[in-house]
Amino acid sequence: MAATAAEVRTNVGTKTKVKVKPPPGGARKWVAVAFLIPALVLLGAIVIYPTVDTIVQSFQNDDRTATVGLQNYETVVKRDSTLAAIKNNAIWVLTAPAIITGLGLIFAILTERVRYSTAIKIIVFMPMAISFLATGVIWRVMYDDSTELGFINAGIRGATNMVGAGAGPYPTAEALPDAPLQKAEGGAVVTKDAFEAGDVAHLGLVGLTEADLPEEAVQAAEPQAGQGLGVVVWRDFTPGGGEPGVVDQGELGMPGATVEVLNADGQVVTSTTTGADGSAVIEDLEGGGPFKTRLAASNFDQGFTGIEWLGSALVTPAIIGAFSWMWAGFAVVVIGAGLAALPRDVLEAARVDGANEWQTFRHVTLPLLAPVLGVVFVTLIINVLKLFDIVFVMAPGSVQDEANVIALDMYKTSFTAFRYGLGSAIAVLLFLLVIPVMIMNIRRFRREG
Amino acid sequence: MAYAAERLPGEEKKGLGGRLSRFLSKGPLHVLLIGLALFWLTPSFGLLITSFRTAADNSESGWWTVFTEPRQLTLEPYKKILAxxxxxxxxxxxxxxxxxxxxxxxxxxxxxxxxxxxxxxxxxxxxxxxxxxxxxxxxxxxxxxxxxxxxxxxxxxxxxxxxxxxxxxxxxxxxxxxxxxxxxxxxxxxxxxxxxxxxxxxxxxxxxxxxxxxxxxxxxxxxxxxxxxxxxxxxxxxxxxxxxxxxxxxxxxxxxxxxxxxxxxxxxxxxxxxxxxxxxxxxxxxxxxxxxxx
Missing domain, CATH: 1.10.3720.10 (MetI-like)
Structure with missing residues (x-):
């Protein structure tokens, strides 16, 4: 959090215009030295000297016994983990600051229009007070890849069920390998034998527990086929007994299964849905037999089974999402304050001149707000470049290489692989990336201070 | 100008009726903002609930199931970590x-x-x-x-x-x-x-x-x-x-x-x-x- 403040303040500078001349002869030099000494000793020993030493070591081997020239840097730009880190940092810099500044702008404009804007801002801003570690833990729970445990996956599953793209009634069911049934395209199950009117087709399935069956399921029963074609779909399993392919006592029907009737050409003639005892009779058979019966693929549809958010493919975007959750509040608060400070008369003038809401925003608000947006954006770039904790915490061990970022690579190279020379070179690389921002800050500071 | 002319009378309306109609005219905005606030609170809230459930519950069902089965909530995890x-x-x-x-x-x-x-x-x-x-x-x-x-x-x-x-x-x-x-x-x-x-x-x-x-x-x-x-x-x-x-x-x-x-x-x-x-x-x-x- 302090990092935020640090960067905001440096980016912004201060606008103290008062030129203060300390009274002549007021302070003796040694007193000034006494006031400065604690800070200077600490800065010298822990910041300045080590920074120089890291630069020196980046040209040396790991145990500092030899100077190796640019070798560490050559290794850095060749090795996979650092290249992945540079690529990911580039993705971060190109996406996260823009997303968060954009979100902040939209939220700030929307909240400005309601009375409870402060409450909304506090809620959105709150994650900034907690650690990256806590944010990481929070979002690992949210991103769980199971639709039972992960809130986001459960939400998507709920949404797909609502639009009818959910799971079929029996996603786990399957035919026994030696049953007179075979798999058809798309996961459907079709009978091997052909049937005529008056026959009963047996479609016994396994792979279900009783809990997988709906509550209305009752003892399976063979239908009276009569002039039609009978089918029975049931759970063909009795613990410790029962004959496969036969409807035994105690075996439940599978209601709600969709059964299709195919003619000799394999075309669907008609279809039906089974009742509570798993049976159905198809009366109006066109064209005459022989027919085959097929359990439609939709019965076995898995539906949405969960996205592996923290898997190798999506881990970086997923962490960017968590980071945006954490930092959006910062953007909202800073941009919101910028909006509140806009000169009202200019906005009024634009409206009086006939500008509509969008034109006012596009040609008046946005240009006036540009410096504030710039501050937010630059602050985010620095923070994203130095990113370490959230990736370290959120990316599971198996995908940390895919999610790697430069600061994480520096830590691992230096403190788990103990490659100090190489680690120093990576640190210098990170330093070089923030130097342009540093120069910008100095310029701004000198202009304003 | 047209915009300002439309808006001003509405803003001058006083009393409950005026306030209500103003609130309703912003309906979608309120829904959006309150939805946003809830969305922002959900992750932290999820961790809070998770921290009050046993390991067994957390490996079987999502934290939001406490809304239907509030009995899952327990101080056990905190007792354990404080020891x-x-x-x-x-x-x-x-x-x-x-x-x-x-x-x-x-x-x-x-x-x-x-x-x-x-x-x-x-x-x-x-x-x-x-x-x-x-x-x-x-x-x-x-x-x-x-x-x-x-x-x-x-x-x-x-x-x-x-x-x-x-x-x-x-x-x-x-x-x-x-x-x-x-x-x-x-x-x-x-x-x-x-x-x-x-x-x-x-x-x-x-x-x-x-x-x-x-x-x-x-x-x-x-x-x-x-x-x-x-x-x-x-x-x-x-x-x-x-x-x-x-x-x-x-x-x-x-x-x-x-x-x-x-x-x-x-x-x-x-x-x-x-x-x-x-x-x-x-x-x-x-x-x-x-x-x-x-």
């Missing part, structure tokens, strides 16, 4: 690091900031500028050499090592912030004190520190949160005396299996920062904005 010596020690380590680091940064920076704003010496401006440029030095630039130095003075792995590192890297920003505040103090006051024969130390302690309280408070809050929430410095320098963040990080390898420790532990680590945030939220935001909205 966990490692975690308790880690919380104390965090406190041991955070308090001195925050206070000392402010004190040392205030002394330096006073010199930079109210004392005259050669190269003062350039010197100050140099300190300001140090703000963006990534702390990665110092980790390896400082680890070596701490090894030599035999504090590597201790709480002290983390404190010293936090102070040093907190100083550039702290000096910058305080100097800019101190320089705006009324100089007549300081001159009068000098004429009256007050020493520099007396002016610093009796005038500048009390007058600088708003900036000092704001700095103290930021420094507190930064140090409390730190992971990297603790990981590198206080390995044998891990603060809470490092302790929890060590449990992450088996996330699902250790969730019973991780969730309540993470929540405990959030409590103090959240209290500080809510208690000082106004200073917090004001501090953040001081530069950007003037």
């Amino acid at each position: 966990n010596d490692g975690l308790i020690t880690a919380i104390f380590n965090t406190i041991k690091i955070t308090l001195p680091a925050s206070v000392l940064v402010v004190l040392i920076a205030a002394l330096a900031a006073y010199a930079f704003s109210w004392m005259e010496f050669k190269g003062r401006e350039w010197f100050f500028l140099f300190v300001v440029t140090l703000i963006v030095v990534p702390l990665q630039m110092a980790l390896i050499p400082v680890a070596r130095i701490f090894g030599i003075v035999n504090i590597f792995g201790t709480v002290t090592a983390a404190i010293v590192f936090h102070i040093a890297f907190g100083l550039p920003f702290a000096i910058f912030l305080l100097r800019n505040f101190f320089i705006g103090l009324p100089h007549e006051l300081l001159e009068a004190a000098r004429i009256d024969g007050a020493s520099e130390w007396q002016i610093f302690a009796r005038i500048v520190l009390p007058l600088g309280m708003p900036a000092i408070a704001s700095l103290l809050i930021f420094q507190f949160l930064w140090t409390w929430n730190d992971l990297l410095v603790g990981l590198v320098f206080a390995g044998e005396n891990p603060p809470i963040t490092v302790f929890i990080q060590q449990q992450l390898r088996q996330f699902g299996a250790n969730l019973e420790v991780i969730a309540p532990g993470a929540f405990l680590s959030m409590i103090l920062p959240l209290i500080v945030f809510f208690a000082f939220q106004r200073y917090f935001v004001q501090g953040l904005l001081a530069g950007s909205v003037k």
Whole structure:
């Protein structure tokens, strides 16, 4: 959090215009030295000297016994983990600051229009007070890849069920390998034998527990086929007994299964849905037999089974999402304050001149707000470049290489692989990336201070 | 013009009816904003609920099932981790690091900031500028050499090592912030004190520190949160005396299996920062904005 403040303040500078001349002869030099000494000793020993030493070591081997020239840097730009880190940092810099500044702008404009804007801002801003570690833990729970445990996956599953793209009634069911049934395209199950009117087709399935069956399921029963074609779909399993392919006592029907009737050409003639005892009779058979019966693929549809958010493919975007959750509040608060400070008369003038809401925003608000947006954006770039904790915490061990970022690579190279020379070179690389921002800050500071 | 003409009569409507119609005309906006707020609260709320469920429940169903089965909520996980010596020690380590680091940064920076704003010496401006440029030095630039130095003075792995590192890297920003505040103090006051024969130390302690309280408070809050929430410095320098963040990080390898420790532990680590945030939220935001909205 302090990092935020640090960067905001440096980016912004201060606008103290008062030129203060300390009274002549007021302070003796040694007193000034006494006031400065604690800070200077600490800065010298822990910041300045080590920074120089890291630069020196980046040209040396790991145990500092030899100077190796640019070798560490050559290794850095060749090795996979650092290249992945540079690529990911580039993705971060190109996406996260823009997303968060954009979100902040939209939220700030929307909240400005309601009375409870402060409450909304506090809620959105709150994650900034907690650690990256806590944010990481929070979002690992949210991103769980199971639709039972992960809130986001459960939400998507709920949404797909609502639009009818959910799971079929029996996603786990399957035919026994030696049953007179075979798999058809798309996961459907079709009978091997052909049937005529008056026959009963047996479609016994396994792979279900009783809990997988709906509550209305009752003892399976063979239908009276009569002039039609009978089918029975049931759970063909009795613990410790029962004959496969036969409807035994105690075996439940599978209601709600969709059964299709195919003619000799394999075309669907008609279809039906089974009742509570798993049976159905198809009366109006066109064209005459022989027919085959097929359990439609939709019965076995898995539906949405969960996205592996923290898997190798999506881990970086997923962490960017968590980071945006954490930092959006910062953007909202800073941009919101910028909006509140806009000169009202200019906005009024634009409206009086006939500008509509969008034109006012596009040609008046946005240009006036540009410096504030710039501050937010630059602050985010620095923070994203130095990113370490959230990736370290959120990316599971198996995908940390895919999610790697430069600061994480520096830590691992230096403190788990103990490659100090190489680690120093990576640190210098990170330093070089923030130097342009540093120069910008100095310029701004000198202009304003 | 047309827009303003449409809007004004609506705004002039008084009373309940007017208010209601205005509220309803903004209906979609309210739904959007309240939805947004709920969405932002959900992740933290999810962790809170998770931390009050047993490991068995957490491996079987999502935290939101407590809405239908509130009986899942239990204090067991907290009882367990409060009996966990490692975690308790880690919380104390965090406190041991955070308090001195925050206070000392402010004190040392205030002394330096006073010199930079109210004392005259050669190269003062350039010197100050140099300190300001140090703000963006990534702390990665110092980790390896400082680890070596701490090894030599035999504090590597201790709480002290983390404190010293936090102070040093907190100083550039702290000096910058305080100097800019101190320089705006009324100089007549300081001159009068000098004429009256007050020493520099007396002016610093009796005038500048009390007058600088708003900036000092704001700095103290930021420094507190930064140090409390730190992971990297603790990981590198206080390995044998891990603060809470490092302790929890060590449990992450088996996330699902250790969730019973991780969730309540993470929540405990959030409590103090959240209290500080809510208690000082106004200073917090004001501090953040001081530069950007003037």
